[in-house]
Structure formats: C-alpha cells, structure tokens
Amino acid sequence: MNVQYLSDAQGRHTAIVIPIEEWNTITAKHEDLKSLEKPKQDSLQPKPSDFRGSISKKTADELLQHTEQARTEWESIIS
Template identity: 45%
Template sequence: MSLQYISDQSGKHTAVVIPINDWKKMLNKHSDLKQLEKQSAKDHPVAKKYKMADFVGTISTEMAETLQKHVEQSRNEWQNSTF
C-alpha cells in the first residue's frame, strides 16, 4: 500500500491519502468502512457543475472591469518578467 501523508507547517501529520484501489480492497474487507463512506457522501454532496451563464450578473460591471484590468496587468507583468 502506497500511502501519502499530509502534514501541517510543523510537520505533524494531519491526513492520509489512500490510493483508490487500496481503499476499495479495504472496503471489501471491512463493512464498517462502507458506512463511513456513505455518511461522508451525505455530508459532502457532489458539487454542481456550473456554466458561465450561471454567474451572469453576480458582480457589478464596475467590479468586473476592475478585475479585468487586474488580470491584464498581471498578464503583462508575467510576460515581461525574466526568470
């Protein structure tokens, strides 16, 4: 099993990533994990897929123009930078 650990800034492990195939094997061996998975699905429903049209009118025209200018400035700075 190839686990990946996620750590905080101090190096303390805060989470573990289990490869999906290993997770499926564990589910087959331990029925109680299936209940955990079902509960997790209830707590975290699948995100809705949005279209750009869903966001029309959610910010003012002035804010959109300000953001667009910022993006253009950032792009120009990036293109003109030398690494």
C-alpha cells in the first residue's frame, strides 16, 4: 500500500493519505467504512437527547412547573 504520512512540527504523525484507488478497494471490501466518507445530514444538527443531563433534575422540574403555570395563566386569559 502506497500511503503518505503527515507530520506536525515535532515530527509526530498526525494523519495519513491513502490513494483514492486503494481507498476504493478497501471500502469495496468493508462496506461499513463508506459511512466515514460523508457525514450524515442529521448528525450535523443536535438532537434533544444530545443535551440530556445538561441541567439537573431539580432545575428541569422547576422549569416544567413554571411552564405549566404559565400555560394555565395564558389559558385563563384567553378564555
């Protein structure tokens, strides 16, 4: 395999370049590697589950209570 190594200023290898023909041969044998070529569109957008654990349960409960209170007040105003 004819690969090229990229190095930083200290001479440590930081990347590798594989000729496209060899990459195509490898990905033909290992289909799962094709997912590395292009990021999935939905992976670029954060999902709500990405933020799970960002706030404490106590804070989440307080926010929920406040939201429910605001909704009740709003419904009483527009009724």
